[in-house]
Amino acid sequence: MSVQAQAVDPTPAAGLSRRSFVGWVLGGATLVTAADLTLGRGVARASVPSGPQVPELYDLEDLQTDAALPTSQLITVTMNDDGTASFELPRMEVGQGITTSTAMIIAEELDIDPGQVKVGLAPARPELIFNQLTGGSNTTVSTYTPIRVAAAIAKGALLDAAAAELGYAADQLTTRAGVVSAPDGSSLTYGELASKAASPRTKQVDVELKKAGDFSVIGTARNRDDALLAVTGRKKFIQDLHVKGALPTMVCRPPTLNGSPKKLRNKKKILRMPGVKNVAIVDTGVAVRAKTFGQCIDAIRAMDVVWNPGSVEGESDRTIMARLKKAELPLAVPDVPVLADQVDTDFEFMFRSSAALEPNGAIADVRDDRATIWAGLKVPILAQENIAKELGMSIDQVTVNVITGGGSFGHKLFSDHAIEAAKISKKMGKPVKLMWHRADEPRQGRLHPMATSRIRATMLAGEVLTFEQRNTSVVTDFSHGLGEIITSTIDEAPTEVGRTLGGLGFSETIFTLTQELPYDFGVVTQLLNETDDRFNTGSMRNIYSPDTAVAAELTIDQMAAKMGKDPLEFRLAFLKDDRTKAVLEKVAKEGNWGRTMPKGMAQGIAIHKEYKGSTACLVEIDCRPRTVDRDIYHAVTGPRVTKAVFAVDAGLVINPRGLEAQMMGGFSDGLALTLTSSCHLRNGHFLEASWDNYFYTRQWNIPPEFECHIVDSGTDQPGGAGEAGVPSSAAAVACAYARATGTMPKRFPINHDELSFKPKSFVPPVPQSPRDGLKYTY
C-alpha cells in the first residue's frame, strides 16, 4: 500500500475531546487505515515555578514522544479477508513483549481476539526519521494512541460497509469477536467485509476511541504471541535465517581494546584450512568465511596477525578510575547553618557488559549496485544511512530488514554488527552470516561506562536542607540517534526546560531528562560530568539510573540513621510523590518490612521514579558465611537474596503478565549490577571472555521467592516498562547488603576486587570448543 496521505497538525482541534482524533482510510483493494504516529502528544504543559526537577515537567519519554512532530509518520492497520488484521510495528521486539501488547491494543479497538492480529516489525523506513528508535522504554508511551486511532478507524469502516450490506444504520450494529451483527440477527465477519470496506481513494475521517471503562482486552493478562515458537525452537533469530550463499563468518579480533589489523602473515595457510572459503582484512580485524562456524573458530585460532595498538594500551581499572576522580565536579557546599548534620558518600561503579545471550550478528549481501542486510536493530534508519555511507551507495540502494532479537539491553541500539557484516560482504564479494564469538562481546563490545557518584546531604532539625549528587562517568556513546533526536527536539520542550537543557551535551541532557529524586530534600541537584571517550560504550538497560539510585538510596539509609529513623519511615516522611509512596507502602506491607532477621541477614528497601511511573523493591539478603561460601560447581556464589518483593505503578497497563516479566528481568539485572557482574580492565584489555567470567545472575543467585505487585493509580496513559525494574532492585539489594554486613559498600559490584577466574588467551582471541562434552551428560 503506497498511498501517501497529507500530514496534518496532530494537535486535536479545539472542542475535540482527548478520545477524538483524525486519521485516514487509505485507497486500495482491501481495508487499510492509517494514523499519524505523532498523535497523542499531551496537551501543552503549563508553566510551573522553578522548584521541580526537569523530569517532573518534561522527561525523556516526552522528548521521544515529541521527536517526530515535524514529519508525516503514517502507521497502518490492514484488514485481511481471512478476518485477521496486520500491522507493522516501527519498533524492535527484543523480548520486552511489545508485539504482544501492540496486538492487544489493536484488538481492543477492533473488537477481535488479539490472536487475530499479526504484528510484524517494519523494515527501516527512512520517512519515519526519528520515529523508529526502540529505547528509553518508550514504545507503548509513544505508540499507544496512534495505533488505537488506526484500529478504531478500521472498525468504523467495517461498520459502514456492514451497514450498507445489512440494511441498518452503523450505530444500530454491534461488533464482537470479529463479527458485525444487526438487530435482526444477520451478521457478517470482518473477513467478508475487508474488501467491501476498502476505499477507492484516500480519505480523512474523524474517530472516537473506546472509553477506558469499556476495555475488555487492555489490562488483562496475556501470554506472549511468540511463546509457542520460542518453546518449540521455531522462533527465528538472525543466525537461524537462510540467505543463499551467506556462509558462517567470524572475525579474528585484536588482543587489546580497539586495536586494528596491520597484516595477516599466513593467509595462504588459512585459506587451505578445512571449510575455509574467504579471508578479508577489515578495520576491526581479520574476517573468515567458512562452511561452519566451528571452522571459522579454527581459522581464527590459527591466524598469525600483526596488530596495531588499541585505544587504551596499558590502562587498567585503576588508571581509568584515577582519571574519573580528577574529573569529578566539586560538591558546591551550600550555605547551611553550622549546626547542620552532613552525610557525604562516594561510590564507584565498574564497567559492565550489555551483551545479550544472542551474540552480535548480521547477514549482509552486498552486490555492486545494492545491499541487503538482516539484523537486530533498534535504530534501523541510522543503520541504513551508515551502511550506505560505508558502501558508497545511496540510501535507496540499501535494504535493512529488522529481525527479532535475542535480547538487547541497549546493545542493539548500535549497528556495529550490521556495518561490519556489510564491510566484510563487500570485501569478500560474497553474502556473509556474521557472528561474534562470545569472547568478543565483553572484550570488544559495548559496555556500560565506569562511573563514580558522590552525594552530600545536609540536615537540620528533622529537615533535609540540601541533596547534591555528582556523577562522573566515562563517556556514554549516544551516536545511535538519540543524540540527533535531542538536537532537533529540544526546542520543542517547554521554555523553562529548554533553558535548563540549552548548552548541555547529549549525555548531560539525557542525564537531566531521566534523573528525578522524588523526595522533599530542599535544594536538590543531580549533575553529570563525562571524561574519556576511548571506550565502546552505550546505554545499557536504564542508562544512568541504576548507579544513581544505588548511590542515592544507600545515602538515604545513612541519612535516616543519622536522624534516628527507620529506612521505611524516613522515606515515607520525605517522599513528595503519592504514586511512589503507594508502591513503597505496598512492598513494605507485602514484604513484612521490619520483621526480625537472624544476624547476617537483613531487609533492604528502595524506590525509583522514572518512565512516567514508580517502582519500589524490598529484599531479604543472607550474608552469613555458610551461604556466601556455598559450593556450586564453577560458580560465583556470594550473598544470596532469599526473597524479593517488587511493586510497580507503570500507569495504564496493557498486559500485566508482560509487565511482571519485565520487572522480574529488571530485578535479575539489578541483582547482578550490585553483587556480581563487571568487566575488569587490565593492561589495555578486558579480561572477561565467557559467561563464567562475566557473572550475570544465574539460578544460584536468584531469590527463590519473587513477587511482583502492580499498583494502579488510575491514570489513562501507559508508562514505560522495559527498564523500569532495574534501579530500585539494584538499590534495595545494596541497602540490604549494607544492613546485613554493617558496612556500606562503596564499589559495585561488591565482588569486583576479587578476580575469580583465569583469563582466557588474547592471542588467539577466542577459546577452542572443548571435546569432552560427553563426560558431562545427565
Next chain:
Amino acid sequence: MPKQTFIVNGERVTVKVADNVRVLWVLRDLLGVHGPKYGCGINVCKACTSHINGKAFNPCSVRVGDLERDDEITTIEGLPDTVGKDLHPMQEAWIDRDVPQCGYCQPGQIMAATALVNKVHAEDREITEADLDTIRNICRCGTYNRIREAVKQGASKM
C-alpha cells in the same frame, strides 16, 4: 572427507564433515537444525543443550567424530515426539507460565529441565530448590523465577 552417521530426532543422517567439527555446527550449519543455540561455544551458557540417548549434553563440546552410528540426538524440535504428543509437558508448562522473553535460551532451558527432572525422578524423588539452583543455563532476560515455576509444574506432569 569422512562420512558421519548418527540419528537426529528419530531420523538417521549422514553428513560429510571432518571428525573434529563440533556437533553444534553440524546440526546448525550443515543440517539446518536451529533449535540448539550458540551462546558461548565452550559448554558454559548451555544454550545448545540437547539430549544424547536421553541424557542432556552440549553439542558445542562434542566432536561429530565421537558420535556412534546409533547415537540418538534429540533437539528441542524432537522433544514432543519423545512423549508422542504435539508438545512435551515441559513445553506446555513453559507456555502456561509465559516463561520466554526474548526466547533465545529457551530451547536449551527446556532440554536441560526435562533431563534434570528425569534424573531426579530416576532417583525416586521430587525436584527441590537446591536442584533448581544447579541449572547452569543463562537467561540474560532474567526470567529465572518463571523458569523455576515451570520446571516444577512440568515435573508434576512427567
